Amino acid sequence: MGRQPSAKPTSFDIAYLAGVSQPTVSRALRGSKSVSAATRANIQRIxxxxxxxxxxxxxxxxxQRTHTLALLFFEDPNPDESMINPFFLSMLGSITRECARRGYDLLISFQQMHNDWHVTYQDSHRSDGIILLGYGDYQLYLTKLEHLVEMGTKFVRWGSVSEDGIGLTVGSDNVGAGEQAGAHLVEVGRRRIAFLGDASDHAPEFQDRYDGLCRAMRAAGVEPDPALQRDAVSSEDSGYAAATSLIESGRSFDAVFAASDLIAIGAMRALAEAGLRLPQDVAIVGFDDIPAASQTTPTLTTVMQDMKGAGTLLVDALLARIDGRPVEQRVLPARLIKRQSTAV
Amino acid sequence: MGRQPSAKPTSFDIAYLAGVSQPTVSRALRGSKSVSAATRANIQRIxxxxxxxxxxxxxxxxxQRTHTLALLFFEDPNPDESMINPFFLSMLGSITRECARRGYDLLISFQQMHNDWHVTYQDSHRSDGIILLGYGDYQLYLTKLEHLVEMGTKFVRWGSVSEDGIGLTVGSDNVGAGEQAGAHLVEVGRRRIAFLGDASDHAPEFQDRYDGLCRAMRAAGVEPDPALQRDAVSSEDSGYAAATSLIESGRSFDAVFAASDLIAIGAMRALAEAGLRLPQDVAIVGFDDIPAASQTTPTLTTVMQDMKGAGTLLVDALLARIDGRPVEQRVLPARLIKRQSTAV
DNA sequence: CGCCATAGGGTATACGTATACGCATAATAT
DNA sequence: ATATTATGCGTATACGTATACCCTATGGCG
Known part of the structure; x- marks a missing residue:
């Protein structure tokens, strides 16, 4: 039946073959400088x-170091449970790669927002640090973060960099991105720009995007109309509902800045059903550049975040914190992708 | 500075508090029957x-059991390296959840097809078993599989269930799905149906889908035309190229069955640019039901695979193999989603 | 030429758990 | 009544590595 799957060799086996003791093997492989170059080379060869x-x-x-990072997705307790936010998914690749490059394993865990704290607690024991990704109710989220801090757990999260300061945060330049979007809409002649997305402190990222929009408008001498803002969470249905409410209000608007592509796609459906022409009557800008954004009719102008940089930065920051190195909050640039939905 | 993050309690601490020895704690918590109910309850409470x-x-x-499964994505060495196949991503959620339910951790690892074997080898040491997901060159893949078998590694992979029998495979009923697609196209009056996707043994899943298509056509008394088949890998560009080649051949066709949605989307672009009306001139069916499929113009008829079931089944099968329980190859049903691209 | 620093590496041990044994006590059989 | 067996648990130990500590040769220095 072929040979045995040859029992896994241990550092003792190596030591025996190299004619040294086991600790020397350990030292050699971990790069301790108190082992001679020749010995080290020999050990490595064996x-x-x-x-x-x-x-x-x-x-x-x-x-007492696991050399493992845990990645926690906090999900909204939404009905469509098999769907994962496409935006986070595209970050997964770069996080994984960066972990591998640094010699860390990555443990994945999904969690419903309302779930037992227990799971997160366990994860904090199985890894050296935690990366937190999550949309959703920010207040619920905060209590969990405080708990983490209290336990002395090392973690980093993706989100709005501007706020509070619980833990370490990495995020896109949401304000700057909002400004870009606003400036572009103004440039193509729009003045009455609506915003779809929570602007409350339940969703700091969306709030930042709205702030950026307002800043760009004011810079162009246009005063934003607060009545053109509608709350929405990141889903098509929510975008559809928000846009419908906007249309039914009877207020005039010539552009929509949606806080996420999913919201934008839902809004486009509502707008089209109301007989509005895109982009002639209403220009629209989304956020995230999910794959579907280039398949809509018209194709969707949106903001692309640097997901690859995000993964790298998240891992970097977390490792720095774990090693006790100083680490400053950092912000990633985002880029506006112009497509048909804002074409003049 | 608040209290210490109270050192992690060990089984000795529990034992002391319960007035028993450490092994008893271990036994109690692992469910050994040689500990009395009262003692067990007390230990659990503490x-x-x-x-x-x-x-x-x-x-x-x-x-010597890690209670960890490794998930390996084998990727095509394609230029767009930050993109992950959206289909596999949607499986991730259910795999994660199933692992959690069974008390297993999930380790994630991405690998370029051409990479060093070393990484996979390591992963096999860090986990009790491996789940393999990957499109791409099947031959390259096979040599790695043989290596795994040789090492006695437990693994399960997603793919075509019909073929060879290296290792344990879980997959969708690709033949049946191809039949559904074919029957539907015939039903809406199409007779000259093209197939875009590798039909060679480099891509057994695509081959199965093609076989299903042919079977459905023959069942309806239509003989498939081999000249209407074009090779393509799962990407928009490849789909665009394949469709272009088909159009330029001058052969007439009134329907396209694409082996994946990405191929279909690329093909739709080529067809539209050639002035063909969809679906009047050419009906089109894709495969996977990725999110973008419902955003195309026209929206894309496609085959939805049971991704949730897939994740569960993969984990189930792997754990069975790990525990030495018998496990049969199993096939998952797929469902045709009818949209505008085949509407009469 | 004696003294000490240094390089290079050995010895002993701890990390926290799971299991092979052994040993009582109690329950049953003979 | 004694012999047998099951029950419930303690004792001892191993898993494979990393590190604190100790020891031995050198070589440099005065």
């Missing part, structure tokens, strides 16, 4: 030959 | 109170 890999469990047990 | 969690590293080290 390890390579035997396909030796350090036993993560033993190593972690001894050193 | 553990709960202290927020005790078993140290995974120590536990794994001792028992």
């Amino acid at each position: 390890a390579q030959e035997l396909n030796y890999t350090v036993d993560k469990n033993a190593s972690s047990l001894r050193s | 553990a709960q109170e202290l927020n005790y969690t078993v140290d995974k590293n120590a536990s794994s080290l001792r028992s």
Whole structure:
């Protein structure tokens, strides 16, 4: 039946073959400088030959470092439970790669917002640090964050960088992105610009985007009309509802800035059903540049965030915090992608 | 400065408080029947109170079981490296949840097809088993699979269930899905149906879909024309190229069955640019039901796979194999979603 | 030529858990 | 009544690594 799957070699096996003691093997492989170059090279060669890999469990047990990061998705308790926010998904790749590059494993965990705190607690024991991604009710979220801080857990989260300061935050330049979107809409001649997305402190990121929009409008000498803002969470249905409410209010508007692409897509449906022509009657800008944004009719102008940079930065920041190195909040640039929905 | 983050309690702490020995705590918590109900209840209560969690590293080290599954994405070495196949992403949620339900952790790892074997090898040491997801060159893939089998690694993969039998496979009923698509196209009056997607043994899943299509056509008394098949991998560009080649061949066709939605979307662009009306001149069916499929013009008829069931089944099958339980290959039903691109 | 610093590496041990044994007590069989 | 077995638990130990500490040769220095 072929050979045995040859029992996993240990550092003792290597040590024996190299004619040294086990600790020397450990030192050599971990890069301690108190082992001679020749010995180290020899040990590395033998390890390579035997396909030796350090036993993560033993190593972690001894050193009390897991070399693992946990990635927690906080989800809205929405009915469509199998759907994951496409935006976060596209960050996953870069986070994974960055972890691999740094020699860290990545543990994935999904969590309903309302869930037992217990799971998160466990995750904090299984990893050196936690990356938090999540839309949703920000207040609920905060209590969990405070709990984490209290426990001394290292973590970093994706979100609005401007606010409070619970823990370490990495995020896009939402204000700047909002400004870009606003400036572009003004440039194509729009003056009455509506905003769809929570502007309350339940959703700091959306709020930042709205602030940016207002800033751009004022810079162009246009005063934003608060009556043209409608709350919405990141889903098509919510966007549809918000746009419908806007239309039914009877107030005139010639552009819509949606706080996310999903909202924008729902809004486009509502606008089209109301007989409004896009972009002639109403120009529209979304946020996120999800794949569907280039498939809508008309194709959707939107803001693309630097997801690759985001993953790298999140991991970087978290590792810095874990190692006790100083780390400053950082903001990532975002870029406006112009498509048909704002074409003059 | 508040209290210390109170050192993590160990089984010894619990044992002391319960007035028993450490092994008894271990036995009680793991459900050994050689501990009395009263003692067990008491231990569990104390553990709960202290927020005790078993140290995974120590536990794994001792028992040689990691209680972790590794998820490996094999990617095409394509230029757009930050993009992950949206189809696999939607499976991630259900896999994660199923793992959590069974008390397993999930380790994520992306790999370029051409990468060093080393990474996969390591992953096989860090987990009890591996879940393999990947499109791409099937031959390259096979050599890696054989390597895994040789090492005695437990794994399960997503793919075409019909073929060879290297390892354990879970997949959709691609033949049946192809039949549904074909029957639908025939039903709306199409006779000259093109197929875009590799039909070689480099891509067994696509081949199955093609086989299903042919079967449905023959069942309706229509002989499929091999000249209407064009190779394509799962990307928009590839779909665009394949459709263009088809159009330029001058052969007449009144329908296209694309092996994936991305191919379909690329093909739609090519067809529209060639002045063909969809669906009047050419009806089109895709595969996967990615989010963008409902945003195209016209919206895309496609096949929806049971991704939630897929995740569950993959984890189930892998755990069965790990535990040495018997496990049969299983196939998941797929469902045709009818949209505008095939509306009569 | 003796003294000390340094490089290089060995010895002993701890990390927290799970399991093989052994040993009482109590329950049953003979 | 004694022999047998099951029940419930303690004792001892191993899993594979990393680190604190100790020891031995050198070489540099006065």
